Amino acid sequence: EVQLVESGGGPVNPGGSLRLSCAASGFSFDYYTMNWVRQAPGKGLEWVSSISVDSYYIHYAESVKGRFTISRDNAKESVWLQLNNLRVEDTAIYYCAKKRRLGYSGYDPPDWNFDVWGRGTLVTVSS
Amino acid sequence: DIQMTQSPSSLSASVGDSVTITCQASQDITNYLNWYQQIPGKAPKLLIYDASNLEAGVPSRFSGDGYGAEYSLTISSLQPEDAGTYYCQQYDTVPGIITFGPGTKVEIK
Numbered sequence: 001e002v003q004l005v006e007s008g009g010g011p012v013n014p015g016g017s018l019r020l021s022c023a024a025s026g027f028s029f030d031y032y033t034m035n036w037v038r039q040a041p042g043k044g045l046e047w048v049s050s051i052s053v054d055s056y057y058i059h060y061a062e063s064v065k066g067r068f069t070i071s072r073d074n075a076k077e078s079v080w081l082q083l084n085n086l087r088v089e090d091t092a093i094y095y096c097a098k099k100r101r102l103g104y105s106g107y108d109p110p111d112w113n114f115d116v117w118g119r120g121t122l123v124t125v126s127s
Numbered sequence: 128d129i130q131m132t133q134s135p136s137s138l139s140a141s142v143g144d145s146v147t148i149t150c151q152a153s154q155d156i157t158n159y160l161n162w163y164q165q166i167p168g169k170a171p172k173l174l175i176y177d178a179s180n181l182e183a184g185v186p187s188r189f190s191g192d193g194y195g196a197e198y199s200l201t202i203s204s205l206q207p208e209d210a211g212t213y214y215c216q217q218y219d220t221v222p223g224i225i226t227f228g229p230g231t232k233v234e235i236k
Contacts, residue, residue, distance in 0.1 A: 037171075044214065044227050044228070044229050044230050045163075045171065045214055045216070045227040046227065047225040047226075047227070050222070050223075057222065059222045059223040060223070061223070095170055095171070100173070100176060108222070110220035111159070111176075111177065111218070111220075112159075112161075112216075112218035112225050113161050113173060113176040113177070113218075114161075114163075114171075114173060114216075115173045115176075115182060117170035117171055117172070118170060119169070119170055120170060
């Protein structure tokens with residue numbers, strides 16, 4: 001079964017840090033760009049970050065650039081999101097999502113369709 | 128930045144009805160438009176990619192159409208399990224230009 005499982009969320013003070021994890025199974029992890037997408041309570045979806053199969057192409061939303069860092073380990077079939085200098089407005093469910101089309105070293109497909117999602121992990125930033 | 132709007136923001140319809148949700152971009156997005164369904168408490172699910180392609184395993188009552196800056200999602204015969212919020216999402220081939228619409232909440236009468 002194709003599956004993504006997030007963990008690492010929780011309460012944190014403004015200015016604090018958290019490291020989110022996403023464990024993948026059931027598909028060839030090392031062939032797919034991975035993403036983080038978040039959803040503030042009662043709000044819509046916001047793409048946060050992506051990392052290509054070989055970690056060469058990494059992108060961030062402007063709202064998190066300089067504060068969040070994405071990484072992956074294909075041997076461990078995992079992707080992480082390091083959240084630093086957290087703000088109240090970062091409070092959200094953070095979903096791990098797989099890009100639909102496969103890529104390979106040096107190539108990140110230009111289409112951004114997310115076909116597999118995890119159940120999410122909640123980050124609450126509050127004093 | 129490309130802005131996305133959806134209409135209606137919510138709708139209520141009966142089982143068997145045909146419903147259509149529209150998504151308007153602030154500029155031509157050349158069919159780079161996806162549709163997702165989110166059931167309360169669950170992760171989003173990809174229904175339609177690149178404007179009109181049905182994702183594997185998605186019932187054929189879902190269909191997508193459109194071009195340029197205006198797109199639509201139609202559910203041809205609404206079922207009880209279709210209740211939820213539907214989001215459009217545009218992307219550009221320039222990395223990082225990914226925007227979701229505000230969502231349309233679908234309720235079953």
